[in-house]
Amino acid sequence: MALTIGQVAKQCGIGIETLRFYEREGLIAQPSRPDSGFRTYPPESIRRVRFIQRSKALGFSLKEIKELLSLRVDSVTSCGEVKKRAEEKISDIEKRIHALREMKDALAKLTAACRGKGPTGECPILEALGEPGRTPASEAPETGRKGGGKRWQ
Amino acid sequence: MALTIGQVAKQCGIGIETLRFYEREGLIAQPSRPDSGFRTYPPESIRRVRFIQRSKALGFSLKEIKELLSLRVDSVTSCGEVKKRAEEKISDIEKRIHALREMKDALAKLTAACRGKGPTGECPILEALGEPGRTPASEAPETGRKGGGKRWQ
DNA sequence: ATGCACCCCGTACCGCACTACGGTGTCAAG
DNA sequence: CTTGACACCGTAGTGCGGTACGGGGTGCAT
Incomplete structure (x- = not known):
């Protein structure tokens, strides 16, 4: 047993x-x-x-x-406490659903605006996210670290 | 600057x-x-x-x-790749929403069945979760560990 | 020149829910 | 009696997304 x-x-x-x-x-x-x-x-x-x-x-x-x-x-x-927890959980879940729905709507709007053709530099999705094409910073090769010197110590 | x-x-x-x-x-x-x-x-x-x-x-x-x-x-x-990611994310989010909705419905059913009164032993929520009131195991005081002997080593 | 805010670094730690490891002991079958 | 499966333990590692710490070095204003 x-x-x-x-x-x-x-x-x-x-x-x-x-x-x-x-x-x-x-x-x-x-x-x-x-x-x-x-x-x-x-x-x-x-x-x-x-x-x-x-x-x-x-x-x-x-x-x-x-x-x-x-x-x-x-x-x-009493059982009421259990019910309370369950109800709290329900509203918690509802909040999460709501947040997800907002994410989804925002994303849906972006994909709708995007033809899906052409270079990334003109992508409305990337644009909406905040990056207007390549940034100088993203090209700057390691100016510190690996490259050269022993600054710092 | x-x-x-x-x-x-x-x-x-x-x-x-x-x-x-x-x-x-x-x-x-x-x-x-x-x-x-x-x-x-x-x-x-x-x-x-x-x-x-x-x-x-x-x-x-x-x-x-x-x-x-x-x-x-x-x-x-091309920008199409970006769009693809966004669309994948959308369906991912949809899945998550769906799962949360199922959780919610299940919980809602339980809370609806519960009067919220009386002892935990008769709570339909706890019952549905699988525990029909107290379990012997949950009362069993530490039979090993702390209590007594030096079994194991 | 002195103070103080700011910055540097590596490393460790948080919470969550497990998962893995390795050395050892026990049980049941053959 | 041996073998193999199973169980024991503590500790450490995983992945995620940071957050904290402590012992320094700098920059600027007074």
């Missing part, structure tokens, strides 16, 4: 090292270690790891997942 | 260290260094830094920005 770390790892599609990492980070409990010191996991551990994986997939960081797990442990806390 | 690193930094709202970092990473050219070894930037550098900042804001990584900049330098390349 009890599982080795390798079995848990395999069942969760995760590396052994990752499991040890989660343990170090306090995301999963210290498993019992009879006799030889080998970790021995109860089958429930699989669920806990899956909890972590699903939460990750929902955009929670390990830090946040740890908090979520700690809510469960001190069961004085 | 020529600028010190501090002036460039201030004008771009960026740290001096960051500027040196960009230089090390090949994102900005080695500035000239007359006499004392102090970096001396032409005013155009400001534009180059802004290019980087805007590109970052559009979701390009420093690595990608470097590529974008190199396209400009070897001006054999």
Whole structure:
């Protein structure tokens, strides 16, 4: 019934090292270690790891997942706290979506303006990004460093 | 006319260290260094830094920005290449938006199912994440480590 | 000439989430 | 009893995008 770390790892599609990492980070409990010191996991551990994986997939960081797990442990806390976290995460995700959409719109405008032909010097995309063709600086070969002298020391 | 690193930094709202970092990473050219070894930037550098900042804001990584900049330098390349990168970035951003939307929908479904009252043991959110209330493992006090013996060595 | 702001450098560090390494110990099968 | 798979440990390295530190040297104004 009890599982080795390798079995848990395999069942969760995760590396052994990752499991040890989660343990170090306090995301999963210290498993019992009879006799030889080998970790021995109860089958429930699989669920806990899956909890972590699903939460990750929902955009929670390990830090946040740890908090979520700690809510469960001190069961004085009501379910409302959990709901609050989830709602915060939703608005966080909405912000990220919004930012991405703005990026996308800006980029779309640029690509629409660009014929896609001709030299880079006339590219409206590059122009909009701020570089009006080559810059003197970009040609200046190493004036310091490699070239010549031992200035500085 | 020529600028010190501090002036460039201030004008771009960026740290001096960051500027040196960009230089090390090949994102900005080695500035000239007359006499004392102090970096001396032409005013155009400001534009180059802004290019980087805007590109970052559009979701390009420093690595990608470097590529974008190199396209400009070897001006054999046509503007079409730039357009291609921008379009790839757009679809990349779209993918990210899509993934975030899925996260959001999943979370929204969970919060909708949750009354927000009662103990964590009955929380539909936690349940959906995979943990049906407390787990034995989460109570198990350190069975190894700190507690007792010198197994292993 | 003295003070002080500014700049130089290399190196190390941050947070995140792992991943790898290497030397050693344990278990189960043959 | 040997062999091979598996597990143990601490430490270090990865990639990203910076940020900080400390022990100096310069430039300019007073």
